[in-house]
Amino acid sequence: MNIGQAASASGVSAKMIRYYEQVGLIASPARTEAGYRDYSPDEVHMLRFIRRARDLGFSVEQMTNLLALWSDRSRASSDVKRFAMAHVVELERKMRELRAMADTLRHLAKTCHGDERPNCPIIEELSSGHEAVPPKPKRASSRRYGAH
Amino acid sequence: MNIGQAASASGVSAKMIRYYEQVGLIASPARTEAGYRDYSPDEVHMLRFIRRARDLGFSVEQMTNLLALWSDRSRASSDVKRFAMAHVVELERKMRELRAMADTLRHLAKTCHGDERPNCPIIEELSSGHEAVPPKPKRASSRRYGAH
DNA sequence: GATAGAGCTTCCAGTGACTGGAAGGTCAAG
DNA sequence: CTTGACCTTCCAGTCACTGGAAGCTCTATC
Numbered sequence: 001m002n003i004g005q006a007a008s009a010s011g012v013s014a015k016m017i018r019y020y021e022q023v024g025l026i027a028s029p030a031r032t033e034a035g036y037r038d039y040s041p042d043e044v045h046m047l048r049f050i051r052r053a054r055d056l057g058f059s060v061e062q063m064t065n066l067l068a069l070w071s072d073r074s075r076a077s078s079d080v081k082r083f084a085m086a087h088v089v090e091l092e093r094k095m096r097e098l099r100a101m102a103d104t105l106r107h108l109a110k111t112c113h114g115d116e117r118p119n120c121p122i123i124e125e126l127s128s129g130h131e132a133v134p135p136k137p138k139r140a141s142s143r144r145y146g147a148h
Numbered sequence: 149m150n151i152g153q154a155a156s157a158s159g160v161s162a163k164m165i166r167y168y169e170q171v172g173l174i175a176s177p178a179r180t181e182a183g184y185r186d187y188s189p190d191e192v193h194m195l196r197f198i199r200r201a202r203d204l205g206f207s208v209e210q211m212t213n214l215l216a217l218w219s220d221r222s223r224a225s226s227d228v229k230r231f232a233m234a235h236v237v238e239l240e241r242k243m244r245e246l247r248a249m250a251d252t253l254r255h256l257a258k259t260c261h262g263d264e265r266p267n268c269p270i271i272e273e274l275s276s277g278h279e280a281v282p283p284k285p286k287r288a289s290s291r292r293y294g295a296h
Numbered sequence: 297g298a299t300a301g302a303g304c305t306t307c308c309a310g311t312g313a314c315t316g317g318a319a320g321g322t323c324a325a326g
Numbered sequence: 327c328t329t330g331a332c333c334t335t336c337c338a339g340t341c342a343c344t345g346g347a348a349g350c351t352c353t354a355t356c
Contacts, residue, residue, distance in 0.1 A: 077268035091250040120225035
């Protein structure tokens with residue numbers, strides 16, 4: 001199976017497959033005489049695993065760990081569960097940050113008339129208000145991922 | 149006011165201030181004879197505005213628009229409100245994606261015993277299951293921002 | 297057998313929003 | 327006059343890709 005077929009069979013693009021190989025997430029596959037990558041059914045299976053893990057928001061580094069857990073026949077199911085739940089906690093932390101942003105913005109927008117006049121509490125609050133997202137103790141938060 | 153003072157007065161780090169200047173979000177400030185950046189109170193005020201907007205998840209490009217709305221005395225408040233609400237919609241879209249991931253993962257984890265035995269439905273589902281995030285019609289979704 | 301076009305190869309550059317660090321100039325205090 | 331904090335510029339790295347150029351290979355059609 002060449003890379004294009006492996007891509008459509010797994011749902012991971014050819015570009016991404018090469019990238020994952022480059023960063024060491026997956027091993028280099030066999031090559032045909034012409035130098036084309038040649039994937040076995042097992043490797044395609046692994047690519048599908050990777051795709052699902054990525055859809056669940058796991059990073060490449062975390063997928064490395066997941067693949068290790070997958071192939072480790074002696075690990076306990078609690079190891080997997082702990083890993084999964086740690087990720088759930090992280091996802092929920094990000095959700096809370098997004099929710100705080102949306103709530104603040106909705107609150108500001110509610111007080112804005114939204115008519116043809118220039119007076120706007122949203123801008124005024126950003127311009128001279130107190131903290132933008134008030135109910136947030138002094139945690140060292142990460143942000144990042146606001147909008148692209 | 150030099151960059152360090154502007155940074156602590158605005159909550160935007162010196163590195164970020166230079167970056168924002170570099171990418172054109174803010175104009176180059178005056179310089180002292182020695183070449184130090186010298187910020188006026190108005191510029192510090194703008195930096196605070198930027199900080200609040202960033203805390204609400206606006207990108208640099210969006211902040212450019214917000215600054216334009218801020219300084220445009222003739223724009224209607226509806227322009228600002230529309231912009232804000234579009235961002236709320238985007239934030240909510242991201243929240244839904246995160247929630248779908250977390251829900252799927254929690255569901256998988258619930259069926260996992262989490263004991264010392266190797267048998268684990270989480271891994272099994274990733275390995276051979278159907279779609280990872282099932283109740284999702286064929287939208288062209290963006291993912292990205294799973295975990296860093 | 298020639299040729300077209302799809303698909304493969306490698307490599308380099310860019311994305312967004314920073315962060316870290318090196319090399320060197322400046323300023324205020326002791 | 328020295329120390330150390332602060333400023334300057336510039337370059338590289340982060341994360342997970344994506345786009346594109348240049349060139350080789352494969353398959354189908356004429």
